[in-house]
Amino acid sequence: MGRYVIRRLLQMIPVFIGATLLIFLMVNVMGDPIAGLCGDKQCDPATAAQLKKEFGLDKPVWQQYLTYMGHVFTGDFGTAFNGQEVTELMADAFPVTIRLTLVAIVFEIVIGIALGVVTGLRRGRPVDTGVLLLTLVVISVPTFVTGLLLQLLFGVEWGWIKPSVSPDAAFGELIVPGLVLASVSLAYVTRLTRTSIAENKRSDYVRTAVAKGLPRRRVITRHLLRNSLIPVVTFIGTDIGALMGGAIVTERIFNIHGVGFQLYQGILRQNTQTVVGFVTVLVLVFLVANLLVDLLYAVLDPRIRYA
Amino acid sequence: MRGATHAKWAACAAAAALAATACGGGGGGSAPGVLSSSWGDPQNPLEPANTNEVQGGKVLDMIFRGLKRYDARTGAAQNMLADRIETSDSQNFTITIKGGWKFSNGEPVTAKSFVDAWNYGAGLEHNQKNAYFFGYIDGYDKVHPEDGGTQTADTLSGLAVKNDRTFTVRLRQKFSTFPDTLGYAAFAPLPQAFFDDHAAWVKKPVGNGPYLIDSYTKGSKMSLRKWAGYPGDDKARNEGVDLQVYTDNNTAYTDLMAGNLDLADDIPAAQLKNVKSDLGGRYINTPAGIIQTLAFPFYDSKWNQSGSDKVRKGLSMAIDRDRITGTIFQKTRTPAGDWTSPVLGKDGGFQDGLCGDFCTYDPQRAKKMIDEGGGLPGGQVKISYNADSGSHRVWVDAVCNSINNALGNDKACVGNPVGTFADFRNQIGRHKMPGPFRAGWQMDYPLIQNFLQPLYYTNASSNDGKWSDKDFDKLVDRANAETDRAKAVQLFQQAEGVVRDNMAAIPLWYQNGSAGYSDRVSDVALNQFSVPVYNEIKVS
Numbered sequence: 077m078g079r080y081v082i083r084r085l086l087q088m089i090p091v092f093i094g095a096t097l098l099i100f101l102m103v104n105v106m107g108d109p110i111a112g113l114c115g116d117k118q119c120d121p122a123t124a125a126q127l128k129k130e131f132g133l134d135k136p137v138w139q140q141y142l143t144y145m146g147h148v149f150t151g152d153f154g155t156a157f158n159g160q161e162v163t164e165l166m167a168d169a170f171p172v173t174i175r176l177t178l179v180a181i182v183f184e185i186v187i188g189i190a191l192g193v194v195t196g197l198r199r200g201r202p203v204d205t206g207v208l209l210l211t212l213v214v215i216s217v218p219t220f221v222t223g224l225l226l227q228l229l230f231g232v233e234w235g236w237i238k239p240s241v242s243p244d245a246a247f248g249e250l251i252v253p254g255l256v257l258a259s260v261s262l263a264y265v266t267r268l269t270r271t272s273i274a275e276n277k278r279s280d281y282v283r284t285a286v287a288k289g290l291p292r293r294r295v296i297t298r299h300l301l302r303n304s305l306i307p308v309v310t311f312i313g314t315d316i317g318a319l320m321g322g323a324i325v326t327e328r329i330f331n332i333h334g335v336g337f338q339l340y341q342g343i344l345r346q347n348t349q350t351v352v353g354f355v356t357v358l359v360l361v362f363l364v365a366n367l368l369v370d371l372l373y374a375v376l377d378p379r380i381r382y383a
Numbered sequence: 384m385r386g387a388t389h390a391k392w393a394a395c396a397a398a399a400a401l402a403a404t405a406c407g408g409g410g411g412g413s414a415p416g417v418l419s420s421s422w423g424d425p426q427n428p429l430e431p432a433n434t435n436e437v438q439g440g441k442v443l444d445m446i447f448r449g450l451k452r453y454d455a456r457t458g459a460a461q462n463m464l465a466d467r468i469e470t471s472d473s474q475n476f477t478i479t480i481k482g483g484w485k486f487s488n489g490e491p492v493t494a495k496s497f498v499d500a501w502n503y504g505a506g507l508e509h510n511q512k513n514a515y516f517f518g519y520i521d522g523y524d525k526v527h528p529e530d531g532g533t534q535t536a537d538t539l540s541g542l543a544v545k546n547d548r549t550f551t552v553r554l555r556q557k558f559s560t561f562p563d564t565l566g567y568a569a570f571a572p573l574p575q576a577f578f579d580d581h582a583a584w585v586k587k588p589v590g591n592g593p594y595l596i597d598s599y600t601k602g603s604k605m606s607l608r609k610w611a612g613y614p615g616d617d618k619a620r621n622e623g624v625d626l627q628v629y630t631d632n633n634t635a636y637t638d639l640m641a642g643n644l645d646l647a648d649d650i651p652a653a654q655l656k657n658v659k660s661d662l663g664g665r666y667i668n669t670p671a672g673i674i675q676t677l678a679f680p681f682y683d684s685k686w687n688q689s690g691s692d693k694v695r696k697g698l699s700m701a702i703d704r705d706r707i708t709g710t711i712f713q714k715t716r717t718p719a720g721d722w723t724s725p726v727l728g729k730d731g732g733f734q735d736g737l738c739g740d741f742c743t744y745d746p747q748r749a750k751k752m753i754d755e756g757g758g759l760p761g762g763q764v765k766i767s768y769n770a771d772s773g774s775h776r777v778w779v780d781a782v783c784n785s786i787n788n789a790l791g792n793d794k795a796c797v798g799n800p801v802g803t804f805a806d807f808r809n810q811i812g813r814h815k816m817p818g819p820f821r822a823g824w825q826m827d828y829p830l831i832q833n834f835l836q837p838l839y840y841t842n843a844s845s846n847d848g849k850w851s852d853k854d855f856d857k858l859v860d861r862a863n864a865e866t867d868r869a870k871a872v873q874l875f876q877q878a879e880g881v882v883r884d885n886m887a888a889i890p891l892w893y894q895n896g897s898a899g900y901s902d903r904v905s906d907v908a909l910n911q912f913s914v915p916v917y918n919e920i921k922v923s
Contacts, residue, residue, distance in 0.1 A: 120514065122530070227634075332630075
């Protein structure tokens with residue numbers, strides 16, 4: 077097990093370097109970030125040169141990358157164009173997005189797994205077909221359509237919620253956005269659980285448990301569900317990173333000032349420091365989430381460790 | 384024992400949840416008499432000489448008052464802090480300020496507050512994006528060497544404090560309308576606190592306007608409150624303004640519809656069709672000092688040879704401005720008839736119809752003109768624009784359609800989208816434009832000079848197409864030297880005629896400011912910069 081963990085940790089290093097380098101190059105390829113700072117006017121050359129010097133943009137890209145990574149390891153992510161430290165932006169944005177992600181994950185777990193178990197146990201019945209159709213609809217409708225529709229119905233027509241989330245972004249305000257963000261993954265979780273349950277229902281250990289005369293509830297929760305959840309847990313684990321990075325659409329619709337908002341602003345203003353900083357952290361989140369899932373897997377299924 | 388552990392866990396979880404919620408509550412609801420308004424995250428730190436976009440400008444307009452102020456209705460520059468501005472030669476000015484003015488931290492506003500602020504704004508080492516506003520003042524080349532050399536002086540030699548209430552300005556050249564430029568935010572005075580602790584000031588700016596900043600959470604919200612000690616006569620008629628950052632103007636509009644927001648000053652293009660039925664009379668759509676044009680790359684010989692002015696004129700005549708402004712913009716744009724803006728008024732130099740036939744849709748003549756001029760360079764025009772914001776894509780496609788129809792050629796005009804505004808500016812700066820490109824101009828101050836000199840004077844700061852014409856330059860120089868205002872305007876109009884005869888840029892349309900508001904507020908108006916006049920809004 078120890079060897080496996082070390083190997084996985086070592087694998088993270090090239091992925092991390094590769095991902096950050098790629099992002100760095102991509103943002104730089106887009107051209108001179110200072111050019112957009114002066115509005116519809118040309119920056120006067122002296123000020124532009126001065127700003128470039130200050131942000132270190134006058135050096136070759138490889139040197140910028142090395143300096144940047146050097147700073148990152150000391151916890152310095154540089155300064156955004158509006159004069160704010162990127163770490164300050166992160167401190168504002170990440171808690172909000174983490175809360176949103178938490179709400180989404182809870183929805184995925186509670187609704188997704190519950191629906192999955194119900195349909196898996198009643199395969200082919202009307203409930204199953206109904207839920208399957210519903211998930212198909214959810215998967216095929218883009219998130220921004222669901223988001224705007226719910227916002228219009230709940231926020232404007234019926235007045236149940238405020239259409240936008242306040243800067244505090246309390247949990248209560250994040251329920252609808254969280255549901256929108258979770259919707260597609262939720263449908264996948266349902267389908268994954270359903271298939272897994274339906275498959276394991278006929279396995280030997282379930283038959284044995286039933287034959288032993290265990291109560292139905294215990295058979296389902298202790299025996300059937302535990303084994304069926306392995307792929308679902310994997311999916312949810314890897315989904316954490318995807319949700320955090322993919323919240324851009326949801327955050328824009330509901331005016332949530334999280335990671336998506338900062339990334340969007342950063343890209344529009346071609347603010348290298350913001351974009352690279354946030355993506356670096358997101359890459360780390362992805363890697364850690366994947367690592368945890370892999371480790372969990374190794375714990376749950378010993379065969380994987382030796383593979 | 385086991386129960387105790389469980390309880391501990393529950394307490395911890397609750398504490399964690401509370402910490403994550405970060406003291407909820409508050410949120411959208413405003414204090415009595417306070418209105419909430421939509422806002423965008425300012426791009427630059429909030430300093431007077433460093434703010435060049437509308438969102439930061441909004442705040443400066445609330446917390447600062449300068450020597451002059453532009454009347455929200457007529458656009459005329461009126462004395463605010465200035466008692467009198469005197470000159471005998473249009474080059475040396477003596478400025479006397481009124482007594483009794485203070486900053487909201489109690490510091491008096493003196494002549495030194497202005498001189499220090501202007502010296503700071505001009506200094507190269509301070510990276511102020513509006514530094515070029517001080518370029519007319521003597522000594523600017525020492526404080527802000529254009530060639531990127533090192534700064535050899537900290538202060539402008541053209542500025543001198545005479546006494547507490549008087550200072551003098553010496554310009555590098557004659558500039559008769561200089562006093563009228565002084566209403567621009569870059570010329571605002573700054574308190575000593577700005578220089579003593581700059582970092583703290585930027586976190587919570589202190590000015591001398593009718594509002595003071597109560598709290599500022601960067602990127603999400605700024606609460607401004609009425610400053611009780613404000614000495615001016617344009618005191619705030621409400622208790623304050625909460626500026627709320629929106630990631631998307633559609634969300635702001637939705638919030639306005641749901642009664643969650645009092646004022647949205649940027650109606651999304653997609654909602655323009657519904658806005659009248661949604662808001663009834665609570666929708667305003669007034670002209671602003673913004674003109675959209677198509678500029679040309681004169682550095683490219685294809686666009687700068689004899690006869691190519693005919694091609695440009697032909698293109699201009701092939702654009703059906705009426706139809707595009709009517710269908711795409713729902714009349715929030717007005718077809719342009721000159722190169723300035725209606726907000727200047729007749730006396731200020733606006734002259735509808737100066738462009739004449741060249742701006743009137745006439746497909747037959749357009750085709751003839753272009754053929755006479757040698758046809759489209761390379762057989763096709765590519766109109767470049769940034770695709771990341773606004774509705775540029777829609778109107779560029781419409782303009783191209785109009786041109787294609789007129790020429791009877793499906794491929795005569797195509798749009799050339801550039802991913803981000805920064806990259807668009809970048810390509811313009813490197814002179815890489817493959818053809819005409821979008822050139823929006825928002826005025827800095829309501830003067831005809833501001834619509835012509837920065838855009839068309841040889842090597843001027845925003846002359847992106849590098850157009851150059853000796854006659855135009857001469858006329859502008861003469862206009863600037865002219866002490867009589869009416870004569871100066873006339874000379875500028877003659878210069879504008881040169882722009883027309885060469886079709887240096889195709890004027891498309893004047894842009895309006897649009898805003899919608901809730902039934903809680905009244906007396907809402909936009910000034911010529913399309914910024915709401917906040918201090919006049921009443922909250923019921």
